[in-house]
Amino acid sequence: MIRQFLLCAATALALAAPAAAQDFAITNATVATGDGSEPMENATVVVRNGRIVAASAGASAPAGMQVIDGAGKWVTPGIFSAVTNLGLSDVAAVSDSNDEAASGSPFSAALDVAPAINPTSQPLIVARADGITRASIAPRPASGIFGGQGAVIDLGADPEPITRARAFQVVALGEYGARLAGGGRTGTYAWLDNALREAIAYAAGRWQGEDAMLTRADAKALGPVVSGEQALYVEVERASDILQVLKLTRDFPRLDLVLLGVSEGWLVASDIAAAGVPVIADPLDDLPSGFDQLASTQSNIGRMRDAGVTVAIGRMAGGTGEQPRNARQYAGNLVALTRIPGANGLSWGQALATITSVPAQIAGFGGQLGTLSAGARADIVIWDSDPLEVGSAAEAVFIDGVRQPVDNHQSRLRDRYRDLDESDLPKAYDW
Template identity: 30%
Template sequence: MKKLKNYIVVFALLFGMFATAEAQITEKPGFGKFAITNATIHTVTNGTIEGGVILINGNDIEFVGQNARITSDYTTIDATGKHVYPGFIDGWTGLGLTEISAVPVTVDNAEIGQFNPHMYAFTAFNPHSAAVPVTRVSGVTTVLSRPSSGNISGKAAVMDLWGYSPDSMAVRKSGALIMNLPSKGGGWWDNRSDAQIERAYKEDIKEINDFLDKARFYDEMMNAYEANPSGKTKPDHDPRMAAMREVLSGEVPVVISVNDEDAILDAIEWTKEHEDMRFIFSGVREGWRVAEEIAEAGIPVLTTTLYTPSRDYDNYQRPYQNPGIMMEAGVKVAIVSNDTENSRNTPFEAGYAAAYGMGTDEAIKAITINPAEMFGVDDKLGSLEEGKQANLFFSDGDPLEPMTKIEQVFIKGYKIPMVSRHVQLFDEFLDRDAVE
């Protein structure tokens, strides 16, 4: 009987969740040909255009500039006084993989085992997550949805936030390989000696290196077979090793989570042993301490601004200053939410960095073209250019400011209904009737 009650509770939560998700869309998105006119267009890569025009034809941007010829088959949107930006990209989130943390059946971001390069977050992404509409109406149109757990967690996916299935939303199914290196750091709870900590660290690093050596050997065998298959026996298929081939070629980057100064320096030294791979660091909370070293290594970073300083004697401004300090040192920086429900706050994370030394233009790049370049999707996303995918929005002001209103979002050329659970609750309670 107790088990039955538990199942009923879980079913009720799931039913409520999906009912909420379905209730968020009250109209179908528009699609076809649109002309956004009289706008201030922030292209990101080619300056700002005053009184400009953007033509959208199907999925793509057809024209960006001034004095466009607009035929009668375009739906014209007058954006006088409005600002148009490329859709923002949150490059580090669990969106689509976690719905209700306390309900295990709604959490699908981890796998059993330490090495899972063949596991794809794309296959677990929930297009109908209640957090998706909440995020996209804030101007965040694309995310890197990442798995967690183990030394190699799996492949993160670059996902647009409009569609009815993971296939229809995927920009790149293999956006990045997620890796967690061991740390030498202990704590007050760790009663091991320094020698024991060092020995454990070296053993864990060796396990990762051995896995990568096996992957390289497999890749060499497959390359030799593919170059001349005649008369040769094809190597047995190994899904884990096969999934590493695009990583070893540098096609798919490896994201390593590191935060404190020593861990960052250790990770930099480790990456030097694997020059055939392309790396990105995430977290990097003490990046400001070793910004020159990160820049010299040529490793881009994914970082946030809303966290408590790592050390109690650090200035409270350091988290806000961190992205700007690394940028000034020559590091390519992308600002991310590192959250699921609050992926929508990515623009405000960038706003803090803008106010504390990074500047607005660079902060905008940190949530548009920079993550697009890191994950190899800058041919489609990250700026407003002819031929790119029509992911964009227009607002009544600076989108890094909380008081700015995002008025309309387009994703893959679809004019998205500006509806979410948050909007519905706001409308419901704004002018509520008095209740006796």
């Protein structure tokens, strides 16, 4: 029995061991580097030791290197899903399987999603099969306006998904934050201001626990935020709220702000650009779903980018957070907007960048992820056609130069039932 257990354990460790990065070249493909430039025809991508060596048109593969013929295919960086819940829930409506929020917890800012992320979660595996290679995983504020500390992960088929733990802190303002803070925006701003000041006091050794609103753990967790070592992701929609958030840097000049949602961002785009604050916007906000989104328009992202704002697609609520595979379709919608009179969209290259290099840059991985530039980590997807078209599919997914499995529960169900005839159906089927 002991020998059998040891053999099983050894087998499990062997299966869990990460595969070695491959050296290979993809040739004859349509290649988009993810940096905002337009796709290149008949191009080659070269990978060594898990890193991009080159991506250029007309080049050939180095002698002796494994070659993947990309004729008729498209090659892009892996999709970087900005602000999602992948790995935190299997069935969102089943509370026992959902770790997105901890509404009954005595902690808020101190909550850390990294230990809760499940790399074998089916939604995560399905997302990998659709070309998502990295993601910023964000907790949802519930026990207070702070949600806790998010993490950046890779979606590889190994037991260690964390690329960077405690990568950012999440706070909710606007209507949602007001509900959490006692029913009004006044409570939200007072709570936020007090929390940041208590964090400064804690870091300076002047924090008095008996007189503080924050727990010791929360005050400690906010220390990297007030020092600028950890980004503060602020969920905010209304133009006036956006301006108030930008003013936070007057009292807390080291804050590294990122705005989430930003439905009315186009109204104050010049202010956001002047402040140098990046945005992760919800591309679906073309009609208001609340009073802080009355000026919603699908031209929001295009208008902000025209004003000089750094914009990525993503957000926890709605289709990009809960269904991050939809991000490609939404990026394609932004391209289509350029053909509608009076609308503001993006070029194809700019749209791809909103789901590859820009979210990677916002997450602190500029030049290293979300791009096919030399030296970047080799997160690569080979597509059967234009990846911003609805009908396209990923044919091969690489993370750090390692080809990933793309089978999942959905694909196995498809394969099981696609070619069945009636004699193969369960006997209870005709009940």
